[in-house]
Amino acid sequence: MLSFDTLYPHPGDNDRWRDLTYKIMHGSFEGLTPELLDGGVDVVVSCEVVEHLDPAPLKAFPEVVLGELRPRAWIVTTPNREFNALYDLPLPDNLGQLDAENVAACETIGGEGGRHYKEGVAYGMRHHDHKFEWTRAEFKAWADLQADSYGYAVKVVEIG
Secondary structure (H helix, E strand, C coil): CCEEEEECCCCCCCCCCCCCCEEEEECCCCCCCHHHHCCCCCEEEEECCHHHCCHHHHHHHHHHHHHHHCCCEEEEECCCHHHHHHCCCCCCCCHHHCCHHHHHHHCEECCCCCEECCCCCCCCECCCCCCCCCCHHHHHHHHHHHHHHHCCCCCCCCCC
16 A cells, blocks of 8 residues: 655745655555656655565565666665664673574663564664664675666765
8 A cells, every 4th residue: 555645845935946846655665666656756765664674575675666766866774783883782692692592582682772683683683673784885785786787876875
């Protein structure tokens, strides 16, 4: 199910050099086509999305955005796993040995807002629904692969 909200410039805003209209999509990206977006988009912003995707949707996501929608720009934000060390959160002694038995015991280390652990993932994550959290190099490698596959260039800018 997709729904859209459209935001228009304030009627008294004469300082803009051109009209600007936002369409905000709520729902799954799967099945999204340029026709549903009135023929296309200039920019797609995926703010804190990719880390919540399982492998199959993660593979399909760039196919839809870059292959089908073909925006002029795609802005992607995702947590930087290297930044997690700056949080004052305790780590389990057996970080490299997480398995089904002890994942439940350290599901949320540090209480509310603590790190979350999953079987098969050797590091803690910021949110219980994250499937992964990339390092800067991992994100850059993923972004470069998508750009090369669809004829785009990548510019990585660190924020936060």
